[in-house]
Amino acid sequence: xPSHDPSPGAPAISVRGLAKHYGPTRALDDVDLEVKPxxxxxxxxxxxxxxxxxxxxxxTLLSPTHGVAEIFGIDVVRRPAEVRDLISLTGQYAAVDELxxxxxxLLMFAELLHLTPSSARRRADExxxxxxxxxxxxxxxxxxxxxxRRRLDLASSIILPPRLLFLDEPTTGLDPRTRNxxxxxxxxxxxxDTTLLLTTQYLEEADQLADRILVxxxxxxxxxxxxxxxxxxAGGITVEVLLAPGADIDAACQQLRESGLQATSVxxxxxxxxxxxxxxxxxATVREVAAALETRGIGVRDMGLRRxxxxxxxxxxxxxxxxxxxxxxxxx
Amino acid sequence: MTSxxxxxxxxxxxxxxxxxxxxxxxxxxxxxxxxNLRHFTRLPRLLVFSTIQPVMFVLLFGYVFDGAxxxxxxPGFPNYLAFVLPGIFxxxxxxxxxxxxxxxxxxxxxxxVDRFRSLPMxxxxxxxxxxxxDLVRSMAVILxxxxxxxxxxxxxxxxxxxxxxxxxxxxxxxxxxxxxxVSIALLVPGAESTQSAAFVLAFPxxxxxxxxxxxxxxxxxxxxxxxxxxPTTAAADAARGLAVSGPVAEPVVQMFLxxxxxxxxxIPISVNRFRRLD
Numbered sequence: 001x002p003s004h005d006p007s008p009g010a011p012a013i014s015v016r017g018l019a020k021h022y023g024p025t026r027a028l029d030d031v032d033l034e035v036k037p038x039x040x041x042x043x044x045x046x047x048x049x050x051x052x053x054x055x056x057x058x059x060t061l062l063s064p065t066h067g068v069a070e071i072f073g074i075d076v077v078r079r080p081a082e083v084r085d086l087i088s089l090t091g092q093y094a095a096v097d098e099l100x101x102x103x104x105x106l107l108m109f110a111e112l113l114h115l116t117p118s119s120a121r122r123r124a125d126e127x128x129x130x131x132x133x134x135x136x137x138x139x140x141x142x143x144x145x146x147x148x149r150r151r152l153d154l155a156s157s158i159i160l161p162p163r164l165l166f167l168d169e170p171t172t173g174l175d176p177r178t179r180n181x182x183x184x185x186x187x188x189x190x191x192x193d194t195t196l197l198l199t200t201q202y203l204e205e206a207d208q209l210a211d212r213i214l215v216x217x218x219x220x221x222x223x224x225x226x227x228x229x230x231x232x233x234a235g236g237i238t239v240e241v242l243l244a245p246g247a248d249i250d251a252a253c254q255q256l257r258e259s260g261l262q263a264t265s266v267x268x269x270x271x272x273x274x275x276x277x278x279x280x281x282x283x284a285t286v287r288e289v290a291a292a293l294e295t296r297g298i299g300v301r302d303m304g305l306r307r308x309x310x311x312x313x314x315x316x317x318x319x320x321x322x323x324x325x326x327x328x329x330x331x332x
Numbered sequence: 333m334t335s336x337x338x339x340x341x342x343x344x345x346x347x348x349x350x351x352x353x354x355x356x357x358x359x360x361x362x363x364x365x366x367x368n369l370r371h372f373t374r375l376p377r378l379l380v381f382s383t384i385q386p387v388m389f390v391l392l393f394g395y396v397f398d399g400a401x402x403x404x405x406x407p408g409f410p411n412y413l414a415f416v417l418p419g420i421f422x423x424x425x426x427x428x429x430x431x432x433x434x435x436x437x438x439x440x441x442x443x444x445v446d447r448f449r450s451l452p453m454x455x456x457x458x459x460x461x462x463x464x465x466d467l468v469r470s471m472a473v474i475l476x477x478x479x480x481x482x483x484x485x486x487x488x489x490x491x492x493x494x495x496x497x498x499x500x501x502x503x504x505x506x507x508x509x510x511x512x513x514v515s516i517a518l519l520v521p522g523a524e525s526t527q528s529a530a531f532v533l534a535f536p537x538x539x540x541x542x543x544x545x546x547x548x549x550x551x552x553x554x555x556x557x558x559x560x561x562x563p564t565t566a567a568a569d570a571a572r573g574l575a576v577s578g579p580v581a582e583p584v585v586q587m588f589l590x591x592x593x594x595x596x597x598x599i600p601i602s603v604n605r606f607r608r609l610d
Contacts, residue, residue: 059450062610084452095443099374100367111363112453116347123346140374160346 010073012037012164012195013058018067020053020219027053029219030067035212037072037163040186040196042210044203046318050219051199052092055166058197059089071164088157091168091199095153098142102133102152105141109156127155132181147178154185165189167198171205183209203314217318230313239275239285240266240306244299249273252298259292261285270302277305357454364448364461365468368435372469381431382473386424390480393420393544406546408489408577417481418498418571419543421474422564425506426538428473430530432466433513437526440517440609449609456603463510470506474499489576498574501587505567508591511598518605541565542572563590 013035020028028050035041045051056062057069060080069076071083096105103124110120128137131151136144141152150170157165170186171179186209189196200206206213207227215223215230223230243252249265249272256263256275265273277285282305293300351359372378394413409415436459439445448458478486478499488495513530520529540555541547541564550556559565567590569583 056446061446061449063608081452084450087450089447089450092443095447097367097444099371104367104370108363108367109447109451112360112448112451112457114349114351114452116349119347122344123342126343 007073010070011035012072013041013197014068014070014073015054015058016068018054018057018069019065020057020062021065026219028057028064028067031216031219031221033214033221035195035197037195038193039190039212040198040210042206042213043197043199043216044201044206044213044314045216046201049216049318051201051216053219054216055089055168055197055199059087059166060084086163087166088160088162088164089166090153090157091150091166091170096141096149096156099140101138101140102144102148103128103137105152106156106159110159113160115159123159127159131155147174150174150182151178154182158185158189161189161192161194163193164195164197167196169200169202169205170198171209172200172202215314215317222317223313231308237277237282237305237307239277239282239289240271240302240304241273241275241289241293241300242270242302243272244301247272247298252293252296255296255298256289256292259288261289261292263289357456357460360454360457361460361464364458365464366461368462368465369468371435372465378431378469382428382469383476386420386473386477387480389420389424390417390477391484393417394481394484394486404546404549406578411485413481413484413486414489414576415572416544417477417486418575419541419568421477421499421502421571422505422541422568423538423543424473424477425470425502426509426534426564428470429466429506429510429513430527430534432462432510433517433530434523434527435466436462436514436517437520437523441523445609449606455607459511459514459602459606463507463514466510467503467507471499471503474502490574494574494580498571501567501570501574501584504591505563505570505587508594509563511602512594514602515598515605518602518609537562537564541568543568563587563594566590 011034013033015031015033018028018031018033019026031050031054043051043054053062057064058071058076060076060083063077071086074082074086076083097108100108106124106127107120110123111117115123125134128134131154133148133152133155136148141149144152154167154170167186171182174182186196198206198209211226213223213225213227213230214221241252243249249267253263253265253273256273261275263273263275275285275289286303286305290300290303372382390413393416397412397416405412405415439458445458449455454460488498512533516529516533517526520526540550540559541562542559543564547556547559547565550559563586566583566586569578570580570587572578573580573583
């Protein structure tokens with residue numbers, strides 16, 4: 001356990017006017033951020049948006065150009081050694097050693113965390129067993145599959161459960177079993193009072209794991225809220241209609257507009273036209289669209305209310321599409 | 333924590349070592365050093381670099397160049413192998429230390445160093461571990477070269493204490509020099525540029541010296557001056573004097589002074605740079 005208690009009541013992360021400039025490039029551009037202790041915060045953004053720079057500053061690996069960053073009230077620039085007692089890094093921020101075996105990796109990190117030799121051995125065995133790595137314990141980590149490597153990585157970052165854990169795309173590209181296992185560990189960490197900062201470029205991952213999502217782009221935080229709040233704020237709700245085969249989509253739109261409904265043709269695979277609405281009037285709009293189409297004898301195959309996806313939110317916020325979650329993980 | 337958290341929690345409370353500011357760098361250095369020594373046995377590239385190449389050097393210089401150079405040897409050296417082997421100890425150590433730079437630069441690129449730097453461990457520990465492991469490897473290679481040398485006719489000219497002393501001279505000089513290569517790895521971005529930069533240092537350092545030929549045989553004035561006064565010459569003469577023949581006291585003192593200079597200059601540069609890595 002960390003050898004000293006951080007300031008009571010201090011936020012897990014507090015960042016004020018934080019900037020990191022590389023020449024004219026502003027990797028971080030005056031970021032303000034406060035994260036309460038406990039729970040999972042998702043830091044979402046495309047590659048090069050500033051996620052990594054922010055995490056590296058918070059993890060004392062990089063000094064900011066200006067601004068203040070504190071972890072549980074401790075300044076990362078002035079008291080980095082104390083910050084390192086509270087944090088742990090995983091994923092692209094910190095690799096496991098591929099030439100060492102799984103057990104050797106855990107023993108090395110346990111030794112560097114000052115565990116006594118007997119404690120280190122016991123903890124290594126315990127973690128190997130719990131992460132399903134006992135059989136592979138004496139094989140080099142370089143021979144591990146992606147999922148095994150991810151488990152070893154996470155195991156080595158919780159040898160001493162940290163107060164704040166930086167997770168990098170922990171479930172992307174994993175098979176369902178390993179993914180569930182990672183989710184379990186993340187829930188356990190949260191239950192054990194660890195704060196998690198999850199960085200990802202995959203919307204689905206952030207949506208599923210994080211209670212609060214920060215969208216970062218061009219070194220700035222451009223949105224902050226729950227996944228639901230972001231979806232509501234960005235696109236609202238639409239009524240989607242798929243017409244019967246052979247129906248004239250433009251004529252249908254025209255007739256709906258004559259009934260006072262703002263229909264536009266979409267011509268998607270499962271949608272022919274959509275009508276915007278809002279959270280309160282959703283059902284009323286469905287009723288009006290249905291009535292208008294029925295009185296004019298236009299056949300309908302499918303119709304429903306749909307909230308904007310996070311993809312659309314993201315597109316709207318950053319002006320660029322992201323890779324879809326569930327794609328094969330990009331090889332590093 | 334409750335029993336509902338089986339993965340994260342520990343069965344028994346973990347015991348932590350007490351930690352002292354002064355010994356922490358050595359303890360952490362020992363941990364990292366063990367890791368690096370394991371790497372040597374698991375990376376074929378490093379095994380080849382540490383064994384085949386030195387053996388080739390001994391055979392090459394002992395046999396191929398023997399006839400060409402043996403006429404201009406100082407008194408006390410029966411053949412070129414006797415003159416050149418202690419020099420090759422130094423020369424091969426210099427080139428092996430380029431691997432210190434490359435290995436560290438690769439660690440920096442891989443992100444392992446980032447994990448080390450995010451741990452509550454000593455900043456100097458990573459660098460001490462690296463130089464310590466390279467010293468151990470270097471000593472092992474020197475002993476291998478001695479064995480090959482003895483097989484092909486090399487003989488120590490003085491007592492066993494002097495023979496051990498000559499190997500220690502190589503160790504001290506090599507260790508001090510390895511910090512110069514650590515500095516290079518931390519100052520030059522990228523593993524490939526680091527390798528080039530390390531060779532730029534290693535070539536003149538090893539060849540403008542008394543490693544292969546007596547410095548008297550260098551004909552260009554300024555080059556001869558550099559060769560006479562280079563740290564490598566001091567180290568090679570010290571190893572040679574102890575192992576075979578020639579003056580001992582003066583080159584040994586010079587070698588120690590140079591080593592102290594290297595350590596005093598490059599340890600602060602390296603540790604300071606490591607702290608501020610971006």
